Amino acid sequence: MMQIELIDTFLDLCETKSFNRTAERLGVTQSTVSGRVRSLEASVGVKLFQRSRSGTALTTQGLRFEPHARSLRHDWVTAKNAAQDTALAGITMRIGLQHDLVGIEIKRLIGHLREILPQTAFLLEADYSSQMCSDLIIGRQDIAILYSPQIQPDLYFETLGEVRYVMVSTQGDTLAGVGKENYILANYSATFANAHAALLPDLTHVSLSIGQNAAMVDLLTSLSGSAYVLEHSAKALIASGICQRVVDAPSIDQSVFVGVNVRNRHRATYRKLIRALHEQYPSQHANGRTRSERSAKGEVSAISPAKR
CATH class of the missing domain: 3.40.190.290 (D-Maltodextrin-Binding Protein; domain 2)
Incomplete structure (x- = not known):
């Protein structure tokens, strides 16, 4: 079952394009960010990010996955608030x-x-x-x-x-x-x-x-x-x-x-x-x-x- 933390990490990394920066923003270690990305990639069965000397960028598969990840995040917040009636x-x-x-x-x-x-x-x-x-x-x-x-x-x-x-x-x-x-x-x-x-x-x-x-x-x-x-x-x-x-x-x-x-x-x-x-x-x-x-x-x- 996919954890929402994996989606949060993916979306933050889409914005920062930096494992270090995402780790700082989420208050976790860089190794945790890397582990979450590997887990997410294993779940969807494709490589989502490409790391190089110039930085971190989405792969073609990652670009395709991004809008769906945002939709998943939105649905999670909606479902959570509906259940809690907040x-x-x-x-x-x-x-x-x-x-x-x-x-x-x-x-x-x-x-x-x-x-x-x-x-x-x-x-x-x-x-x-x-x-x-x-x-x-x-x-x-x-x-x-x-x-x-x-x-x-x-x-x-x-x-x-x-x-x-x-x-x-x-x-x-x-x-x-x-x-x-x-x-x-x-x-x-x-x-x-x-x-x-x-x-x-x-x-x-x-x-x-x-x-x-x-x-x-x-x-x-x-x-x-x-x-x-x-x-x-x-x-x-x-x-x-x-x-x-x-x-x-x-x-x-x-x-x-x-x-x-x-x-x-x-x-x-x-x-x-x-x-x-x-x-x-x-x-x-x-x-x-x-x-x-x-x-x-x-x-x-x-x-x-x-x-x-």
Whole structure:
């Protein structure tokens, strides 16, 4: 029967690429690390690491085994906490966050997470939707806050709310003054791209496209041009005198989703986190009510394999 210590040692060694460093981090001797690796290799029947003068590296078989090892580790933690009926106290909750959402009241979000789970450590990582969905499946992340859900049997998603993108320009305050040659096309998500193409077809085929709000802000600050940025970034650019709001350009609202592995969707800790996230990302338009008010009335939309 495989011991979880073998998986922990394997995953730590994948990160450190050093038997000495892994031994220090795990508080064991180097010989113990070596022994665990040999035991694991004997269990799976292949060599997982190659040691050389340049260091320690995964073999081809080790690279194939790594995502499954992460999944095994995730399943072990899930099973252990389910059996003990704990609230993940004393462990790390790994949260993936869409790149563009990092700058939106992140301090408030962290404060709220610490308030509802004071004994839990949080690891927040900025990434793109496709990678976060993959990480949820293999157990590399516990929760993901993203733009583009990828519907798969192992994943469950809920709509949290929306963020708004608006057009700003260094050239003028109307679309008539926006030159196609200086327009920077935003490519924040497939949904955003489709909405932009429908609303502004004449500005769809241009020579430069950017997929991150922060990079777009940097470009507008250092160069001249016109582009869509998040509403809070637009306010900062306008306040600094760098840009003007293009008043007749339509705003584009991007839905924000939370995703979890289906095995965790009903666990109390995850439901607490999801409720907190509903408050973090309210809907821009909810018939006069905020997203949190709609959530309280049971109007929050969910996306799961059963509904597809």
